[in-house]
Amino acid sequence: MTQPRRVVCWRHGQTDWNAEKRFQGHTDIPLNDTGRAQAEHAARLLSALRPDAIVASDLRRAADTAAALSRRTGLPVEHDKGLRERSGGLWEGLTGAEIRERWPEEHARWEIPEGEDLAAVAERVAEAVLRHLAAVPEGGVLVVASHGAALRAGIAHLLGLPAEHRDALGPLDNCAWSVLGPRRHDxxxxxLLEHNAGTLPAEPQLSDDR
Incomplete structure (x- = not known):
């Protein structure tokens, strides 16, 4: 019997813009001191999974989060633009309050002026995950360091959730992760094995709901 592979979808640590509730998008904001400490703490836990590969968005906040795990495991980090956050268009750099004041209708629908279509984000993130997973051996673990909205969209796409049900997945906290495994051993x-976790993921268990 083949051993299932797992994907750990890991959001980056905190940035100053996170703390200020600013829309980051493609703006390349670094981790702050809290974010670097979060990354080191999470890396200590995730290294116990003995990951086989690490891939990250090329934006610094995700790349530097992944680097903390690389230092502990000795694995290189591959960087992939397909794992970038959703482009925030005219909202980048603005706080949630500023966005609601200037674009109340668009905010209610979460339609970003001059921003990236969420369906396109979901497809590119899922494609990047599957591309890197192809190089992971049976029973292996791929760690993907990326961004909150991008990861939620990609996870929903991989799970086959229709667009109107994507909100069923709650947000990912800074440096929290979700774990995906195959629905069946084939x-x-x-x-979705775990979501928005901050403790070491449990070993998958056989069950009668396969």
Whole structure:
């Protein structure tokens, strides 16, 4: 029997813009001191999973988060633009209050002026995850360091959730992660094993709901 592979979808640590509740998008904001400490703490936990590969968005906040795990495991980090956050268009750099004041209708629908379509984000993130997972051996673990909105969209796409049900996935906190595994041992489809976790993921258990 083949051993299932797992994907750990890990959001980056805190930045000053996170603390200020500013929309970051593609703006390349670094981790702050809290974010660097979060990354080191999470890396200590995730290194116990003995990951086989690490891939990260090329934006610094995700790349530097992944680097903390690289230092502990000795694994190199591959950087992939396909894992970038959703482009925030005219909202980048603005706080949530500023966005609601200037674009109340668009904010209610979460339609970003001059921003990236969420369906396109979901497709590119899922494609990047699957591309890097192809190089991971049976029973292996891929750690993907990326961004909150991008990861939620990619996870929903991999799970096959329709667009109107994407909000069923709650947000990812800074430096929290979600874990995906195959729905069946033949690798057909995906299931969500853990979401917004901050403790070491449990070993997958056999169950009668396969």
């Amino acid at each position: 690798g057909d489809g995906w299931r």
